[in-house]
Amino acid sequence: MILNLPTMLLLFVAGLVLVLGLGLGGTAGLLALFPGEEEIPGEPPPGWRRSADAALHAGVRVALVLVGLAWPLLYLVLHSYVPRIPGAMCIYGVTQVDPGLVHGVEIAWPVALLALTLGLLLDRVDREAVGAPNRQRNRGVFWLAGACLVFAAWQTIRFLLVDKGGATVSCCTTARDIAPGPGFFQYLGLSLLTEQPTLTPYLASSAGLLLLLTLAGGLGRRLPPVALSPLALLLAAAAGVTTLVTLEGMFGAVSPRLLGLPFHHCLYCVMTEFVDAPLFLGAALGSALTSALAAGVASLADAGSSPPAQRWTVALWRLGAVLLACSLVMVGVHLIVAELR
Amino acid sequence: MPPEPLPIRIGLRQAALALLGALALALLGEAIQAQVATRERCLLDRLPIQPIYQVRVNQPDGQSLHFGSPRCALSYLERLGTLRDLEVIVTDEVAGRPVPARQAFFVQSEVLTSRQDGNDWHVFADEVEARRHAMRYEGQLLPDPFARWEQEAPAPLPPAAPYAAPVVPGAPGAPASPTAQPGAASGEP
Numbered sequence: 001m002i003l004n005l006p007t008m009l010l011l012f013v014a015g016l017v018l019v020l021g022l023g024l025g026g027t028a029g030l031l032a033l034f035p036g037e038e039e040i041p042g043e044p045p046p047g048w049r050r051s052a053d054a055a056l057h058a059g060v061r062v063a064l065v066l067v068g069l070a071w072p073l074l075y076l077v078l079h080s081y082v083p084r085i086p087g088a089m090c091i092y093g094v095t096q097v098d099p100g101l102v103h104g105v106e107i108a109w110p111v112a113l114l115a116l117t118l119g120l121l122l123d124r125v126d127r128e129a130v131g132a133p134n135r136q137r138n139r140g141v142f143w144l145a146g147a148c149l150v151f152a153a154w155q156t157i158r159f160l161l162v163d164k165g166g167a168t169v170s171c172c173t174t175a176r177d178i179a180p181g182p183g184f185f186q187y188l189g190l191s192l193l194t195e196q197p198t199l200t201p202y203l204a205s206s207a208g209l210l211l212l213l214t215l216a217g218g219l220g221r222r223l224p225p226v227a228l229s230p231l232a233l234l235l236a237a238a239a240g241v242t243t244l245v246t247l248e249g250m251f252g253a254v255s256p257r258l259l260g261l262p263f264h265h266c267l268y269c270v271m272t273e274f275v276d277a278p279l280f281l282g283a284a285l286g287s288a289l290t291s292a293l294a295a296g297v298a299s300l301a302d303a304g305s306s307p308p309a310q311r312w313t314v315a316l317w318r319l320g321a322v323l324l325a326c327s328l329v330m331v332g333v334h335l336i337v338a339e340l341r
Numbered sequence: 342m343p344p345e346p347l348p349i350r351i352g353l354r355q356a357a358l359a360l361l362g363a364l365a366l367a368l369l370g371e372a373i374q375a376q377v378a379t380r381e382r383c384l385l386d387r388l389p390i391q392p393i394y395q396v397r398v399n400q401p402d403g404q405s406l407h408f409g410s411p412r413c414a415l416s417y418l419e420r421l422g423t424l425r426d427l428e429v430i431v432t433d434e435v436a437g438r439p440v441p442a443r444q445a446f447f448v449q450s451e452v453l454t455s456r457q458d459g460n461d462w463h464v465f466a467d468e469v470e471a472r473r474h475a476m477r478y479e480g481q482l483l484p485d486p487f488a489r490w491e492q493e494a495p496a497p498l499p500p501a502a503p504y505a506a507p508v509v510p511g512a513p514g515a516p517a518s519p520t521a522q523p524g525a526a527s528g529e530p
Contacts, residue, residue: 086453086459087459089386089387089388090386217351259387261384261385261387269387273374273377273387274370274371274373274374275369275370275373275374276366276367276369276370277370279363279366280363280367283363307345308348311345311347311348312348314347315347315348315349315351316349318347318349318351318356319349319351321356322351322355322356322359322360325356325359325360325363326359326360326362326363327363329360329363329364329367330363330364330366330367330370333364333367333368333371334367334370334371337371
């Protein structure tokens with residue numbers, strides 16, 4: 001274990017999240033399993049369920065703030081470990097100490113954030129609808145959010161406590177866009193894909209998703225309501241694939257071009273070198289998050305028959321399109337400046 | 342009946358404003374990065390270069406590559422693998438002055454100059470200092486690790502001509518004008 005101030009802070013926050021996650025999961029599970037026969041739709045539940053319901057909603061808001069703290073704090077901790085691990089030149093090197101565990105932690109926090117936001121959003125949509133018809137289902141989502149919190153916090157604590165002494169890592173990798181592309185694509189005549197095997201798919205998939213989200217956001221209110229849920233699921237799947245391709249493209253092509261280094265290049269370095277890098281990456285991830293939220297709202301709050309769910313789905317698509325466009329504009333500016341340099 | 346407004350109002354105007362904001366932020370990021378980039382950094386790991394361990398590699402086309410340590414320079418050259426005929430200038434870590442790698446003494450010891458790049462190479466201009474470091478820190482005196490990338494050693498100079506007294510124009514036996522035989526006085530062939 002490497003003991004320093006960021007580690008202590010993250011341990012504290014992760015500990016709180018762990019307790020809160022257990023509490024939230026337990027309360028939401030109890031309310032979902034024992035709803036009480038006397039509960040009237042649209043009214044607050046009577047008796048102990050009323051206090052439990054209020055505690056659940058307050059807890060989810062506190063958890064959202066803590067997750068918002070823990071996620072960036074994780075990268076501060078990884079950055080603080082760089083001088084302590086031989087061979088590590090940046091956060092990427094630290095992730096190589098135990099790649100499975102670190103990448104698991106990196107994924108767990110945004111998933112917890114997604115689950116919490118989805119729970120809150122479904123609750124809001126439910127309150128806007130007549131008679132709060134999905135209260136029980138939303139408690140199930142809160143239970144899932146609690147489980148995600150517990151998992152993220154537990155994995156983080158495990159990573160912080162694990163012995164990192166004696167680990168020697170290497171930060172150096174070869175940029176994928178410098179390496180020759182696969183011969184199959186060359187044979188098909190896809191020269192752009194061959195020469196830039198990560199940049200071209202990144203730009204193409206992002207532009208495609210932007211077009212789809214813009215169309216869906218623009219036409220969404222004119223579409224038949226029954227089409228919203230399948231369309232939202234389709235867009236969420238497309239956003240998921242685009243996120244993976246985006247991360248690959250940012251690591252393999254955007255970062256080496258921006259940093260101008262052939263061997264030592266990664267997204268983590270770009271994040272520390274360019275002040276706006278967290279924003280363009282955050283906007284790209286935010287677009288995927290809003291697409292996933294739209295799919296969650298459309299399918300769980302039944303956009304086919306609920307006008308609030310329809311409004312929220314369309315609004316989230318529009319928000320996703322704007323976020324993705326902003327991310328592409330920022331990356332485009334940096335790529336053009338890097339070419340001109 | 343008009344449709345109810347969306348819970349988050351995003352129209353063309355808001356989208357255009359957001360895009361303008363993104364453009365401004367990206368340009369601001371570039372401007373700040375340009376200021377930061379003026380500091381000298383290692384070409385391999387982008388860490389600030391400590392003058393006492395720096396390595397400069399001069400390419401035949403006149404371009405210079407700067408590294409924070411011999412390990413970074415070696416790692417870079419090994420990975421790139423295509424550079425040849427280089428002039429490598431290392432830094433004597435005792436006096437801090439530049440020394441051609443060909444003339445320096447290299448010791449690999451258990452002392453790391455930086456944990457981040459893991460450099461255990463030490464450079465000395467003086468052999469006695471190099472041996473002392475090797476003995477004190479369980480090191481090994483090694484030949485120039487950059488030899489395979491460096492340019493061929495320059496051809497040895499022709500033996501110096503025997504000393505001749507400077508020729509004074511107008512003196513007996515001297516040529517009529519110094520321009521009559523250019524380079525003769527300076528010993529050029």
